[in-house]
Amino acid sequence: MTSPIYVAIDTPDLARAQSLAQSVHRHVGGIKLGLEFFCANGHHGVHEMAKIGLPIFLDLKLHDIPNTVAKAVQALHVLEPAILTVHAAGGRAMLEDAKAAAGVHTKVVAVTVLTSLDASDLNEIGVARNAAAQVERLADLAQDAGLDGIVCSGEEVGLIRKRWPGGFFVVPGVRPAGGAMGDQKRAVTPRAAIDAGASIIVVGRPISQAKDPDMAAREIEATL
Numbered sequence: 001m002t003s004p005i006y007v008a009i010d011t012p013d014l015a016r017a018q019s020l021a022q023s024v025h026r027h028v029g030g031i032k033l034g035l036e037f038f039c040a041n042g043h044h045g046v047h048e049m050a051k052i053g054l055p056i057f058l059d060l061k062l063h064d065i066p067n068t069v070a071k072a073v074q075a076l077h078v079l080e081p082a083i084l085t086v087h088a089a090g091g092r093a094m095l096e097d098a099k100a101a102a103g104v105h106t107k108v109v110a111v112t113v114l115t116s117l118d119a120s121d122l123n124e125i126g127v128a129r130n131a132a133a134q135v136e137r138l139a140d141l142a143q144d145a146g147l148d149g150i151v152c153s154g155e156e157v158g159l160i161r162k163r164w165p166g167g168f169f170v171v172p173g174v175r176p177a178g179g180a181m182g183d184q185k186r187a188v189t190p191r192a193a194i195d196a197g198a199s200i201i202v203v204g205r206p207i208s209q210a211k212d213p214d215m216a217a218r219e220i221e222a223t224l
């Protein structure tokens, strides 16, 4: 069975990204490339990483007016990402246009409430409800707009899976028991995320900062 672990390759250094992906490629199901990597290496970098032979999750969290996002998604077609992220807070028209602009082989998923935010952060940006209620609302919008799924924390994925049984759910910010949280605030263990209904989990620093990234990936895989 394909591993549900997508390793987040968060570095601007292409050679380091290649070496990290090579070292873990037998124990992960895909590679997630985000803003840090893409701003430094662009299309060329994505093409180079695709040579490793794993699906590419392009996490650019697009969030702009519908026309701009649709044109950006079209410009990414040539990269044929397996998964692409947009922000649900961009609204219905932006979500619909992003999905329409994506190729048939690309899953478009909407980021709901970042896993680095808690209730007090939400309150500061004018969201009075708690994270779960806000994720629920944005997940309903994403489903209505025809997206493939959402990104949320492991604390909410069980609730959303019940409302949207066929959805594709990405859970980042997971931490092995006792692992350093860093900037993550709504983290669960990889196993808890999968048990609650995650389709895939995104793991960055617990693998990339480990002394032996391959061993760290294997240890996480063994818990699933």
Ligand SMILES: O=C(O)c1cc(=O)[nH]c(=O)n1[C@@H]1O[C@H](COP(=O)(O)O)[C@@H](O)[C@H]1O
Pocket (backbone or CB within 6 Å): 008, 010, 034, 059, 085, 111, 113, 114, 115, 116, 151, 152, 172, 173, 174, 182, 184, 202, 203, 204, 205, 206
């Ligand atoms: O869209 C994402 O992947 C994402 C959404 C979110 O809410 N939280 C989140 O941490 N991420 C990404 O998931 C990865 C988590 O990295 P670590 O905290 O190092 O495991 C990073 O690449 C983040 O950009």
